[in-house]
Amino acid sequence: MTEREQKLIWLSRGRNLRTKLIGLYAERQERISRAEYAGISYDSISGQHSGNGTEQKFTAISEIDDEIQDAEQELTAIESEIREAIAQVHRPLYQTYLRMRFLGYKTETQIAQETKYSLAHIQNYVRKNSIDSVKINPS
Numbered sequence: 001m002t003e004r005e006q007k008l009i010w011l012s013r014g015r016n017l018r019t020k021l022i023g024l025y026a027e028r029q030e031r032i033s034r035a036e037y038a039g040i041s042y043d044s045i046s047g048q049h050s051g052n053g054t055e056q057k058f059t060a061i062s063e064i065d066d067e068i069q070d071a072e073q074e075l076t077a078i079e080s081e082i083r084e085a086i087a088q089v090h091r092p093l094y095q096t097y098l099r100m101r102f103l104g105y106k107t108e109t110q111i112a113q114e115t116k117y118s119l120a121h122i123q124n125y126v127r128k129n130s131i132d133s134v135k136i137n138p139s
Contacts, residue, residue, distance in 0.1 A: 094130040
Protein backbone atom coordinates (compact mmCIF):
# COMPACT_ATOMS: atom_id res chain seq x y z
CA MET A 1 0.00 0.00 0.00
CA THR A 2 1.38 3.41 -0.96
CA GLU A 3 1.78 6.26 1.49
CA ARG A 4 -0.98 8.18 -0.31
CA GLU A 5 -3.36 5.22 0.03
CA GLN A 6 -2.58 4.99 3.75
CA LYS A 7 -3.26 8.70 4.18
CA LEU A 8 -6.51 8.41 2.25
CA ILE A 9 -7.69 5.58 4.51
CA TRP A 10 -6.69 7.56 7.61
CA LEU A 11 -8.47 10.69 6.40
CA SER A 12 -11.60 8.71 5.44
CA ARG A 13 -12.10 7.07 8.86
CA GLY A 14 -15.02 9.34 9.76
CA ARG A 15 -17.15 8.52 6.73
CA ASN A 16 -18.22 5.05 7.94
CA LEU A 17 -19.04 6.39 11.40
CA ARG A 18 -21.04 9.23 9.87
CA THR A 19 -23.03 6.70 7.83
CA LYS A 20 -23.51 4.52 10.92
CA LEU A 21 -24.85 7.51 12.85
CA ILE A 22 -27.39 8.27 10.13
CA GLY A 23 -28.66 4.70 10.46
CA LEU A 24 -28.71 4.90 14.26
CA TYR A 25 -30.69 8.15 14.16
CA ALA A 26 -33.23 6.52 11.85
CA GLU A 27 -33.45 3.47 14.10
CA ARG A 28 -33.93 5.71 17.15
CA GLN A 29 -36.76 7.54 15.42
CA GLU A 30 -38.39 4.22 14.55
CA ARG A 31 -38.15 3.07 18.16
CA ILE A 32 -39.65 6.35 19.38
CA SER A 33 -42.51 5.97 16.93
CA ARG A 34 -43.16 2.46 18.17
CA ALA A 35 -43.03 3.57 21.80
CA GLU A 36 -45.49 6.38 21.12
CA TYR A 37 -47.92 4.13 19.32
CA ALA A 38 -49.34 1.95 22.09
CA GLY A 39 -50.91 -0.54 19.68
CA ILE A 40 -47.59 -2.02 18.62
CA SER A 41 -45.54 -4.19 20.95
CA TYR A 42 -41.90 -3.26 20.35
CA ASP A 43 -40.50 -6.75 20.66
CA SER A 44 -43.25 -8.55 18.81
CA ILE A 45 -40.70 -9.33 16.11
CA SER A 46 -38.72 -11.57 18.47
CA GLY A 47 -41.89 -13.10 19.91
CA GLN A 48 -40.97 -12.17 23.47
CA HIS A 49 -43.70 -10.56 25.54
CA SER A 50 -42.22 -10.62 29.03
CA GLY A 51 -42.25 -7.59 31.33
CA ASN A 52 -43.83 -4.21 30.96
CA GLY A 53 -44.20 -3.32 27.26
CA THR A 54 -43.78 0.42 27.78
CA GLU A 55 -40.67 -0.11 29.88
CA GLN A 56 -39.19 -2.36 27.19
CA LYS A 57 -39.87 0.25 24.52
CA PHE A 58 -38.10 2.97 26.46
CA THR A 59 -35.24 0.62 27.36
CA ALA A 60 -34.77 -0.01 23.64
CA ILE A 61 -34.62 3.76 23.04
CA SER A 62 -32.12 4.15 25.88
CA GLU A 63 -29.92 1.43 24.38
CA ILE A 64 -29.85 3.10 20.97
CA ASP A 65 -29.14 6.45 22.65
CA ASP A 66 -26.08 4.90 24.32
CA GLU A 67 -24.91 3.53 20.98
CA ILE A 68 -25.43 6.93 19.34
CA GLN A 69 -23.49 8.67 22.10
CA ASP A 70 -20.56 6.25 21.73
CA ALA A 71 -20.47 6.71 17.94
CA GLU A 72 -20.70 10.51 18.26
CA GLN A 73 -17.80 10.56 20.72
CA GLU A 74 -15.69 8.38 18.45
CA LEU A 75 -16.52 10.54 15.42
CA THR A 76 -15.66 13.70 17.35
CA ALA A 77 -12.27 12.26 18.30
CA ILE A 78 -11.52 11.14 14.73
CA GLU A 79 -12.59 14.47 13.25
CA SER A 80 -10.43 16.30 15.78
CA GLU A 81 -7.37 14.30 14.68
CA ILE A 82 -8.17 14.97 11.03
CA ARG A 83 -8.72 18.68 11.74
CA GLU A 84 -5.30 18.88 13.44
CA ALA A 85 -3.61 17.19 10.47
CA ILE A 86 -5.33 19.54 8.00
CA ALA A 87 -4.25 22.57 10.03
CA GLN A 88 -0.61 21.59 9.34
CA VAL A 89 -1.14 21.86 5.56
CA HIS A 90 0.21 25.19 4.29
CA ARG A 91 -1.71 25.75 1.04
CA PRO A 92 -5.21 27.18 1.57
CA LEU A 93 -6.62 25.37 -1.48
CA TYR A 94 -5.42 22.04 -0.14
CA GLN A 95 -6.84 22.81 3.29
CA THR A 96 -10.16 23.73 1.70
CA TYR A 97 -10.27 20.51 -0.29
CA LEU A 98 -9.35 18.39 2.74
CA ARG A 99 -11.90 20.07 5.00
CA MET A 100 -14.69 19.81 2.44
CA ARG A 101 -13.88 16.20 1.56
CA PHE A 102 -13.00 14.64 4.93
CA LEU A 103 -14.85 16.82 7.44
CA GLY A 104 -17.72 18.10 5.31
CA TYR A 105 -18.12 14.73 3.55
CA LYS A 106 -18.65 16.40 0.18
CA THR A 107 -18.10 14.73 -3.16
CA GLU A 108 -15.45 15.99 -5.52
CA THR A 109 -18.19 17.22 -7.85
CA GLN A 110 -19.61 19.35 -5.02
CA ILE A 111 -16.14 20.62 -4.17
CA ALA A 112 -15.52 21.60 -7.79
CA GLN A 113 -18.83 23.46 -7.97
CA GLU A 114 -18.29 25.31 -4.70
CA THR A 115 -14.64 26.23 -5.35
CA LYS A 116 -15.23 27.06 -9.05
CA TYR A 117 -12.38 24.78 -10.13
CA SER A 118 -12.89 22.22 -12.87
CA LEU A 119 -13.75 18.71 -11.75
CA ALA A 120 -10.70 17.38 -13.62
CA HIS A 121 -8.43 19.80 -11.73
CA ILE A 122 -9.95 18.73 -8.39
CA GLN A 123 -9.79 15.02 -9.21
CA ASN A 124 -6.23 15.07 -10.44
CA TYR A 125 -4.01 17.87 -9.21
CA VAL A 126 -5.78 19.07 -6.05
CA ARG A 127 -6.68 15.63 -4.65
CA LYS A 128 -3.20 14.20 -5.13
CA ASN A 129 -1.33 17.20 -3.76
CA SER A 130 -3.75 17.75 -0.88
CA ILE A 131 -3.46 14.19 0.36
CA ASP A 132 0.32 14.17 -0.18
CA SER A 133 0.65 17.36 1.91
CA VAL A 134 -0.94 15.76 4.99
CA LYS A 135 1.38 14.55 7.72
CA ILE A 136 -0.07 11.79 9.88
CA ASN A 137 1.19 9.92 12.88
CA PRO A 138 -0.31 6.43 12.58
CA SER A 139 -1.34 5.02 15.94
